[in-house]
Amino acid sequence: MNFVTQQSEDILSKATTQRSSDIHFCPEGDSVHIYFRIDGYRTFSSSLTRQQYTPLLSYFKFTSGMDIGETLTPQDGKSQYVSGTHSFDLRLSTLPLEETESLAIRILPQKEDLPLESLFLFPSQTTQLRKWIGRHTGIILFTGPTGSGKTTTLYALLQTLLKEQSYQTITLEDPIEQRLHDILQVQVNEKAGMDYYAGLKAALRHDPDILMLGEIRDEKTAQFAFHAAHTGHLVLSTLHAKNAYGTIYRLLEMGISKTDLEQTLIAIASQQLLPIVCPNPLKQKRTAILEMLEGHELQAALAGHSPYKSPSYPSFANLRRKAYALGFIT
Template identity: 60%
Template sequence: MNPASTLSKRLLQAAIEHHATDLHFYPFPKKTDIYFRIHGKRTLYKQINTEQYQLLLTFYKFTSGMDIGESRKPQNGKIAHYEKSNLYSLRLSTLPVNHMESLAVRILPQTENVALENLFLFPTQFKKLKKWISKRAGLILLTGPTGSGKTTTMYALLQDILQEESYQTITLEDPIEKEMDDILQVQVNEKAGITYQTGLKAALRHDPDILMIGEIRDKYTAQFAFEAALTGHLVLSTLHAKDAFGTIHRLQEMGIEQIYLEQTLIAIASIQLLPIITKPHVKRAAVLELLDELLLKDALKGVDIRKSSSFQSFDHLRKKAFAYGFISEDTFQKP
C-alpha cells in the first residue's frame, strides 16, 4: 500500500477517535508538527519528518483534485473519507509558507444528524429558534467566529423545518459541507462563474420558500440576501461577528440601509460553544445571544441593549451555566 495513504488513514482514524474537527500541518525544514483541534483547542498530536509530510501533501493534492505542480498559490480541495461505515467530507486547504506549504484539513461528518434541541445548553433558546423559523419571510442571521457551530445549527434548523412541512428549499454554499435530502444544494464555484450573486439570482427563479446562504462575506451578498428576504422568502445565513450587538454594526458597515434592517431582519443569534462537564453525551453545547422583537428594534435604533435586563449576554449565560454546574470555573472565568 502507498505509504502516504497508510499514514493518512492512521492520522484520520486518530483524529476522528479524538473527536477532532481539524488537522493542521506545520512544516519546518526537518520536521512537521501535526495538530488536532479538539473542542476548539489546538493540541499537538505528533511530529513526522518533512519528507513524509511532502509525500502526504502530494497524496492529498492528487486525491482532492488540486494541482500537484502548484506550490506558490493557496489551493482548496475535497475528499470523501469512510471510517467504520461513517462518511466524512474532508475540506483541504494549502497555504505557501517559507518556500513550503502548510495544510489544513477540516473534518465534516456526513452521516450523523444532530437534533436541534441537543445543540443548545438552555432549552428556552431552542424554543426561540423554533419560533423564528416559523416565519415565512425575512432574514435570520447566525453569527460567531469560525468553528462556533453556525453551519451545524443552520443545517439542523433546515432539517427541523422540513420534518414538519414541505418547502422548496435551496442552499448556496462554498463549499457544500453536508449533503442533505429534499434540499437543492448549489455549490458556489467562482472559476465556473457561479458566484454567490449569480447563484442567488438563479435560485430566486426557482421560487424557493426557504433560501440558505452559507455565508455573507461582502456587501453584495448582504444586499442580495436582504432583497431576497424583502420579496417574500425566508432567508437563513451566517456572518462573522463577535456578538449579537456587533452584528448590526457589521451589516451597517456593509452598507445595508436602516429601512432594510428594520423591515427585513427577523432575528440575530450569536453563538458561543462551551465545554460541558455534566452532560456525558454532549462534549460542547451552544449558548446564544438572541436579538429579536423589541430588543432588536431598540438595537437597530442605536440603543445599547447590552445594558437591558431582558438581554442575556455571553457573560450572563456563562454565569448561569456555572451556577447550574454545567461548566467548570476555568471556563466561566474565560473572557
C-alpha cells in the first residue's frame, strides 16, 4: 500500500470510527484543513499541506470515477469503503477554487436492517407512522434539514411495509443511499435527462403500489407526485421546509391546489435529531423527534389555522421540553 492510499485509508477509518456523516477538505493558503461532521456538528480533525493534499485529491477523484484532469468545473463521484465487517458507500464532490479544489465526502453506512422502532424518541410517534403507512393511496411528506434522517425514516417505513405485505415498490433517489431488498431503486441522473419528473413518469408505467421520491424539488414534480397519489398509489417523499406547517405553504407555492391537498395529503412529518444523554460519551447517539400534522389538525392547517397557537400541539418546542423533563436531553 503506497503512502497516498494509506493516507486515504487513515482518514476514512478515523471518520467512520467517529461516526462522521461527512468529511470536508477545505484549502486555506498553503494548508488544507480536514473537518468531520459528527452528530450534525462540524469539528476540526487535522490539517495537510497543499503538497500532501494534491495527490490525495487526485486519488479520491480517480477511485470515485471523476476526471483527474478536470479542475475547472464541479464533479461528482462515488466509491465504497470497507472496514472489517462494515461497508460504507461514499459520495464525493469537488468544487473549483482559485488555485485548487475543495472536496466533500458523504459517508453512507450500509446497514442490513433499519427497525422503525429504533429511530424515534417517543414510541407514540412510531405508532402513528405505522397508521399512516396502512393507507393504500395518498401522499406522506417528510421535511427537515439535510442530515436530519429523513431518508433513513423512509427506508425504515418501506422495510416495515414489505415485511407485512408484498408490494411493487419503486424508489427514485439522488443518490441511492441504501440498497434494499425486493425494491426497484432508480438512480436520478439529471445530466442524462433522468430527473425526478422523468423518473416518476417512467415508474408509473411499472404498475407500482408504492412510490418513494427522494425529494420533491420543483413544481412539475410536485404536481405529478400528487397526481400519482390521487390515482391510487401511496407516495412517500421529502420536501425542504422549516416545519410541518410551513410545508403547506411550500406546496401552495409549487402550484398544488388546496383541493388536492385536502383530498390527497395524508400527513406531514417534520423531523429533527436530538443528542441523547448517555453516560458513555463513546456511545453518544442522536434520535429523531417528529412534528406531525394529520387528521383534524392537518385540515385546520390547510384552512389557514396555525397549529402553533394551540399549547397542546406537539411542536418541536413542546417535544424538546418533554424530552428534557424525561431526562433524555440536557
